Amino acid sequence: MADSIPQVMDALGRRARSAARRLAMSGGGVRNAALHAASAELRSRSDEIIAANDVDMRAARERKLSAAMLDRLMLDQDRIEAMAAGLEAIAALPDPLGRVLAEWQRPNGLAIQRVAVPLGVIGIIYESRPNVTADAAGLCVKSGNAVILRGGSESFHSSRAIHACLVTGLQKAGLPAECVQMVPTTDRAAVGYLLSSMAQWVDVVVPRGGKNLIRRVQEEARVPVIGHLEGICHVYLHEAADAAMAAEIAVNAKMRRTGICGAAETLLVDRAAAGRLLPGVLSALSEAGCEIRGDSEVVAVYPGTRPASEDDWGTEYLDAIISVRVVDDIDAAIRHIGEYGSGHTECIVTDDDDAAEQFFRDVDSAILLHNASTQFADGGEFGMGAEIGIATGRIHARGPVGAEQLTSYKYVVRGSGQTRP
């Protein structure tokens, strides 16, 4: 490429800022029309997208990527249809812009409203899951934000083909193509420049991916970040847990899909109920194909278990492995989660509502569940239609980040000549 990274990136940023202004003033109907048109493009150009994906897949096989990574990268007609349907689902959501979030009147007659507006320009940095290109761009367009997409290099051709459909959709709806831009290079320096030198053009960066990506973003970012840490999620079996429910939830939380951030990684169980609960729960997990790593008390109750090391408590396996620990009581469980958890999602299984309320009050994670699987940690399952990820930071948004969470607000104040005394 003839232009330097700063030139390329600043040009992207400048165009994004300008497109964002037009998008912010557009009506919800126009933005939805763009999403529908992009959805239609994805369907009609699926062969083209699959051909682009083949280029990525061949390179990935040559580089001997893992089966899990190849699976994430792969696109077929079903997956393209899922992306297209996803854009339609986003279009069907209520307009997140212009919502009056609060309104009140002051004694002096001033009428104050807090009204939802777009964030502006969002930078999304993600790994080689081509579907994120459509999902993330769809949520940004829905919420009136221009977006700069930077996907993993392994999915570059696939993402470019999907991006072309999104651009056509925007143009068909009369919106600037620059509402959705892709970083046109796989050079990693572009990410560094986006994080460190584009505060003028980018209002917030959303990293979506593994620990190393998130760490890099947190170290280098000079722009606000909506952070998505790993999910070291816990299922805690309280002494008053129902044995059958405990087994069902543990197996679902761990094994339904092991590679998502809401998958459970650690099982805690009250000592008072370990003998009653663990044999059934652990054999159910084991039968489902899960490797169990337990502390010494677990090994005693369920012989043959591989011993867990200290490292296990802080590991996000993203695989069919679970660490299991016996705790003194609910306070010890809450302390364990505070020490080793990542603030993502935790579940308590109990028939004791008071224990559940204590867990809700004292565990400081984005999502807390009582008698339900941690795999519900998902914007779609929350009824938000779609999500860009699960935020584990504490500012702006926490938990599933959907279209609503991609907005800011402004105050509009209507007066009749008031001056301040």
Place this chain on the structure above:
Amino acid sequence: MADSIPQVMDALGRRARSAARRLAMSGGGVRNAALHAASAELRSRSDEIIAANDVDMRAARERKLSAAMLDRLMLDQDRIEAMAAGLEAIAALPDPLGRVLAEWQRPNGLAIQRVAVPLGVIGIIYESRPNVTADAAGLCVKSGNAVILRGGSESFHSSRAIHACLVTGLQKAGLPAECVQMVPTTDRAAVGYLLSSMAQWVDVVVPRGGKNLIRRVQEEARVPVIGHLEGICHVYLHEAADAAMAAEIAVNAKMRRTGICGAAETLLVDRAAAGRLLPGVLSALSEAGCEIRGDSEVVAVYPGTRPASEDDWGTEYLDAIISVRVVDDIDAAIRHIGEYGSGHTECIVTDDDDAAEQFFRDVDSAILLHNASTQFADGGEFGMGAEIGIATGRIHARGPVGAEQLTSYKYVVRGSGQTRP
């Protein structure tokens, strides 16, 4: 000091994190009791505080600080009473914690609630206004956050005396003294360490002060920042403005207090109404003691005006000076504000409601007012009881930052054994 800056600061951070956990679990009544007790301490120890302030004032006079800075630094019985009353006003606000921000039920029976929780540990970096010590700490305690305060070095002794009252208040209510800590050194390296190396202990930094402070924070921060940029606020006189209201609002917006961020710095006026409006508005400003810097058309209508330079449009005077520009129409006014404004507060004066609605829609600032002075840009005037500042960033909070804005949330989900299909 024997300990190094990192040792001192990490110890502060560790204690803050631990205090934050206890504070988060405390009841609103206990937190209010701490505020009332601190308020009483401020009153009963006012002589002590004034003596400490004398030390700061003597040093400041020796260093020949400006009259404006000396005025900000000075404490007397009235100002201490205002701080004490401020804490009581904060105590009287509704509890920002535990609010159910949203709740809904899913078709599978899961009952989801979004519940307000504290942010955690807040670092507040401010300049030499000792009253901020009480106001900021009061808002943090109210909202269940531990706080690390770093005020300007000129106000060190004053802030320390105020801090002692806050600590006594916490202790009397049975809360940890470490809920409110002061950086115990005026070494500037402590600020650098707080910004760059304490992400483990500090959840968000709130800078409150001038342009240089904010710039430093934005450059150095590796923790989330709730930003407070300068206030380059505009009053725009639309062609349908009432002449008397235009003069009243312009004078109040500029001259009521010139040193606050909501003070107007630039007056824009439609060309179609410049002849009708400007002579009256500018002589009212002039009579109020304001220096006027105008573009060539202003000079033509109001002879003797000092010409404005390009720099004037981007200057926050914080003084009795206003820049004045004639614009083609509302679109030109909106463009001018987009180019030179800081996204803080803008006012349109007009009798034309459609023009006001266009201004509300197309100007992208935290606070927009129709027929009301920009000096209403204030948490107290908004009915929030108190504020830590006016945020000009777009994420988390925008506009006045009060106790409610110092919260995050978590999701609590009540199930009956649901697993995800």
